[in-house]
Amino acid sequence: MTAGNGVPADVAFVQSALGKVLAGVRAEGSASHRSIADYLMRNPMRGTALKIEEMAEGCKVSTATISRFARDIGFNSYGAMRSALAETLHTAMQPVEKLRSSIARRKASQSPGDASMEYAKANLATTHSANSPQVLDAVARKISGARAVYVLGLGMSSCLASMLTLHLQPFCGHVVEMAAAGGTEVAAGQLVHIRRGDVLVVFSFPRYSIDAMRLSQFARSQRATVIAITDSPSAPMVPLSDHVLYASGAHGVLPSSVVSAVATIEALVVSLMVSNKANVRKAARLGEVIGEYMVNGVAGGAV
Incomplete structure (x- = not known):
């Protein structure tokens, strides 16, 4: 869903003045302040309705810490911060509600x-x-x-990891699909070899996997580059990543739609295929090789 200027509503919230303040605190604040900022960025709608006691319980901090947080980011009180959160969210979400209403009328x-x-x-x-x-x-x-590219997707995201791995193999010297059919245990075993100069690409969509986050934290500890493909700037993988690509997954019935994730994979692979002359030559050679096995010797996707 997008705001009136074409920017997704959740992105518009994160890019707002208040959103940028919260992002800064989440990145560099104290442990308790990071917890509050993270909670508000992931649950802005709930934040507009919670009493200070409820907010403290949700963030696992004291009410005094919540009050201090509000003052530290420029508000006189928790109530003033909550009002600012509601106003910011309303501005970001107003065009989205119009679109939702339109869809609802047609249902x-x-x-x-x-x-x-x-x-x-x-x-x-x-x-x-x-x-x-x-x-x-x-x-x-x-x-x-990258020296090696590790691709991780758990649960429903495993099919996305397989797709990206298949696309990357002709263009990258060493590509590892971490989980495949083996799940977290197999993925952890694959990640033992990751180090600086390697890249870990993680697919993370609702319902978010805590195992994917833990494996990403390990990759970061080994100084590898972490790239997340996720649905929202407030997704839990964002602060763990060096680069983020967004693929909106909103759906009325499913936990998350993968349509835009597939489109993002294709856009990324196309960008990689034409990123340098060597990859263009590899793409041409791939077409020639595959063409020998195609009906009438025709392979699609010429570059």
Whole structure:
């Protein structure tokens, strides 16, 4: 879902003045302040309704710490901070609510499949506006120049990891699909070899896997570069990552849609394929080799 200027609503919130303050505290504040900032960035709507005691319980801190946090980021009281949060969220979400209302009005005459297609269209538009060509190119260059590329997806994200691994293999010297059918234990065993100069690409969508976060933290401890492909700037993988690509996964029934994640994979791979002359030559050679096995000797996807 996007705001009126084409920016996704969750991105608009994070890019607001208050969102930037919270992001700064989450990155560099004390442990208790980081906990509060992270909670507010991941649950801004709830933050507008919670009493200070409820907020303290949710963040596992005292009410005095919540009050001090509000003052430290420029508000006279917790109530003033909550009002500012509501105002910021309203500004970011107003165009989204219009779109949701529009979809809701059409649901009476729509089949569930048609409604799902509407979510897919909205997610693709959101994802397109969230990832600039510069960001895609920077991530593609980082992957192309890596000594080894590790790709992690757990649960429903495992199919996305397999897809990206398949696309990367002709262009990267060493690509490891970490989990495959083995899950977390196999992934951890693969990650033992990761080190500086390597890249870990992590798919993280609702419901978020805490194992993916723990493995990412280990990769960071080994000075590897972590790239997240996730749904929102407030997703838990964002502060653990050096680079982030966003793929909106909003859906009325499913926990998360993967349509825009697939589009993001394709956009990233295309950026990587044309990122340098060597990759262009590899793409051409790949087409020639595969063409020998295709019907009528024709392979698609010429570069």
